[in-house]
Amino acid sequence: MKAINHLAATMRFACCVALLAAVSLPGWALIEYSQEQQNTIIEMVEQLESRHYAKLKYDDVLSSQHLDNYVDRLDHGRLFFSAADIREFERYRSVMDDEAHEGNLDAAFYIFNRFQQRLEERLQGLIDTLPQAIATMDFTIDESFELDVEDRDWATTDAELNDRWRKQLKNQVLSLKLADKTPQDIAPTLEKRYRSQLKRVQQYNNQDVFQIYANALTELYDPHTNYLSPARSENFNINMSLSLEGIGAVLQMEDEYTKVARLVPKGPADKQGELHPSDRIVAVGQDTDGDMVDVIGWRLDEVVELIRGPKDSTVRLEVIPAKSKSTDQRKLITIVRNKVKLEEQSAQKKVLEIPGGDSIMKIGVIDIPAFYIDFEAMRRGEKDYKSTTRDVRKLLQELQEDGVDGIVIDLRNNGGGSLQEANELTGLFIEYGPTVQIRHSSRRVWRDGKRLKSDYYEGPLVVLVNRLSASASEIFAGAIQDYQRGIIVGDRSFGKGTVQTLIPLTEGQLKITESKFYRISGESTQHRGVVPDVEFPTLYDPQEIGESALDHALSWDHINPVRFHRYNDLSTLIPDIIKLFQARSVENADLQYLEEQVDLAQQTRKLTQLPLNERARIALRDSQERKALAIENKRRTARGEKPLASLDEDARAAGDEGIAEDDVAAATNEAEEPDVLLIEAGNVLVDALLLRQQRFAAHTSNREMFD
Secondary structure, three states: OHHHHHHHHHHHHHOHHHHHHHHOOOOOOOOOOOHHHHHHHHHHHHHHHHHOOOOOOOOHHHHHHHHHHHHHHHOOOOOOOOHHHHHHHHHHOOOHHHHHHOOOOHHHHHHHHHHHHHHHHHHHHHHHHHHHHHHOOOOOOOOEEEOOOOOOOOOOOHHHHHHHHHHHHHHHHHHHHHOOOOHHHHHHHHHHHHHHHHHHHHOOOHHHHHHHHHHHHHHHHOOOOEEEOHHHHHHHHHHHHOOOOEOOEEEEEEOOEEEEEEEOOOOHHHHHOOOOOOOEEEEEEEOOOOOEEEOOOOOHHHHHHHHOOOOOOEEEEEEEOOOOOOOOOOEEEEEEOEOOOHHHHOOEEEEEEEEEOOEEEEEEEEEOOOEOEOHHHHHOOOOOOOEHHHHHHHHHHHHHHOOOOEEEEEOOOOOOEOHHHHHHHHOOOOOOEEEEEEEEOOOOEEEEEEOOOOOOOOOOEEEEEOOOOOOHHHHHHHHHHHOOOOEEEEOOOOOOOEEEEEEEOOOOEEEEEEEEEEOOOOEEOOOOOOOOOEEOOOOOOOOOOOHHHOOOOOOOOEOOOOOOOOOOOHHHOHHHHHHHHHHHHHHOHHHHHHHHHHHHHHHHHOOOEEEOOHHHHHHHHHHHHHHHHHHHHHHHHHOOOOOOOOOOOOOHHHHHOOOOHHHHHHHHHHOOOOOHHHHHHHHHHHHHHHHHHHHHHHHHHHHHHHO
16 A cells, blocks of 8 residues: 555656646746655654654644644745635645645645745845835834734735735834934845845755645644754754754744744853843854844754854854844844853852841752763763762762751753653652653653662752753652652743654654653643742743743643652641742842833733834833833842943943953952842742741640640
8 A cells, every 4th residue: 555655646746847837937946846755754644643642643634734834834924925825725725634645745835836936026026126115114104013913814915915015114124223223224234134035035945845844744743843854953963962062052933033942051152141032133243343144034044054153253143132022122142152061061059048037047059950961971881970960969968068957959941851860860859769750652651760768868958940941850840849858949840741752764854752751640741840839930931931832732631640658748838938938029129120020021022013103113112111220220229229320331331430341340240140039949948947947846835735
């Protein structure tokens, strides 16, 4: 049967050119698919149906979703296809599954060639008419640019589509104008952008088309299942080997922008401190004085290639900050490229001194940026190979010798790593027992944990997490919470509770979700993440960051729990600890600052339109800046510091007063911002200690009374 399908697919491929020719116009070169891609789509569908955890069949229902997703990936803003185009594509709605099983890619390439035609027509038209279009723009008219295009209908007429583009262009011009571009620079900047996009469109090949089409299907299974073309497979392998020199940022595409998905802990960007998740990169410059290259509309691999570079070289990024709703606000960030060094990702310790009653308590902090292990050194039999558990065991011992009253494990921004290390690290805090359950797509459940009894740290414990704590971090935090071994504080974690496997295909690779993590309580870490016992304010937008923000993410569920014993009954302490935290928050200027920043970010996210009237746009921007400045100055006043005149005011003012640069740097280091959330984690631990002491004293007093 498979041989018949391959033969049918080959015959279909032979007549593919004749079918595709129907969409072509003179001057447009059609892209055609290959025999290798026919074989690849057949293999990919077979693997998805047989090995993916979700157990979805590629049938008519999924075919319909695949068509919608493919069209959406090509034209999310509904700026190129017309309603007539969409009606024409309807003939593929219930047949794409049948065709894929046969290796038929007619629909994929027919639709893409139509898209490329529309895109080239539009970009060339913009380039040809750009100066005249800008000259006729009136920024005194009250009209708006739609930000939310999710439910926008397809344009039924050319006039409707042209008006969308008129507003799109007008918004871009106004954004550049308010980003301090001179009138003489705006048209050349946009023309260069459109010519660059046109050049890239004309360079698309059949691997690009196949990758878009294949991933429009794979992401219907879940967002971590992806087809990697031969070029992307090479980049993936480079990244996995950690041999790549760059800035230490994971990037993804969002519409026409390159967005920061996450930062590699202790990488160059993370240490530099100005680049943040959800920032959008709009331009890249080399060295300290190289021209800034506009990368809006570029392909992700091309932007990544531009940002990469040799160690110790400099790259400059112009970004739209994550908290900015419009594209008017820009920020220039300079980063020195480097490798992420294993020793810099190692666990580190420090001691906090926290007031507790009539005394000062010493709280040990262990910061774990990643779950790492030097597998090669371990395989070679080296006795002192590096691993998270080995390093933390040593730090625990040192902190106990220093006489700390309790331990905080800081897992903020820890995106995971070695599952083995997550299990072994948990073993440092429990006597023995399971730590995680893993269910395969076959529904077989495998359990891992600490199998032999041994010494462990028995003292008070708090685990600090945030929205970027994922995977292995969630396994550790979930196990500590289930065993009631410590208190979890911070923000709800990422919710990445799935395991992927790489499968080679005729052309490229398939990264497929084959298994799912479950806690010993039976609850999945997927989608929901680990919910803290005490929740702290967070600036991370859960609609932008986290598993729940991803389309088609696998849902939360649960399986049977395993037998385990709880070390404490922390549930009796948590309500009182929350009350103490809330009472402290009212008086804590830094916590209030975070709360108000969260509120301001939520207000900004509610914007669905941007005014194209220049005065109204400036008023909106100024209003946001005034609110942000008021929040900052409220904190500074509460801390006895001088209020700022503007958000741009910084240490350079000190330089203007004749203070030497070295003195400014020293003053800046001395005045380093306190880590308010880490301090609060320490406060929670102290609260737990004092509450226990009070209850123990009350219990002892009552017993003596009855005795």
